[in-house]
Amino acid sequence: MKKSKIMIPVMTLGLAVGLAFANTTTVVSGWIDLDGIPTQLDSEPCQGTGEICHVKFDNDPQEREFPVYTDMSLTTLKDSNTTVPYQLPALP
Numbered sequence: 001m002k003k004s005k006i007m008i009p010v011m012t013l014g015l016a017v018g019l020a021f022a023n024t025t026t027v028v029s030g031w032i033d034l035d036g037i038p039t040q041l042d043s044e045p046c047q048g049t050g051e052i053c054h055v056k057f058d059n060d061p062q063e064r065e066f067p068v069y070t071d072m073s074l075t076t077l078k079d080s081n082t083t084v085p086y087q088l089p090a091l092p
Contacts, residue, residue, distance in 0.1 A: 030055075030068035030078045032092075038072040039092050048081025056085045 029041045030053065046053035046068055053068040065085050068078040080086075 030070065031072050031074060032066040032068060033074050034066070034092070038069075038074055040072070041068070041088070042092055043088070045086035045088060046078045046080045049079040051080045051083050053078040053080035054085035055088050057088050057091045059090045 029044050030046055031038050031040050032055065033039075041055070045055055054065050055068055056063065056065050068080075070076040070078050
């Protein structure tokens with residue numbers, strides 16, 4: 001087999017791996033546990049560090065306070081600079 005036929009798939013693989021790490025944009029929107037279902041927030045309300053981020057929704061008839069997590073596994077809580085829950089307009 002010619003060397004050029006082997007190099008093209010290797011170069012393609014290298015390019016694919018390189019592009020996988022090229023996206024430096026981070027998703028900052030938090031996640032909440034909405035009745036047992038991981039639900040991503042539409043915006044990022046949490047600012048600062050030192051406290052645990054919580055949110056409340058204007059249209060929630062039960063007026064629940066939700067802790068905000070970093071991802072859909074709901075294992076790591078997001079930081080905030082206040083103990084007061086962030087008020088959001090509507091449940092996601």
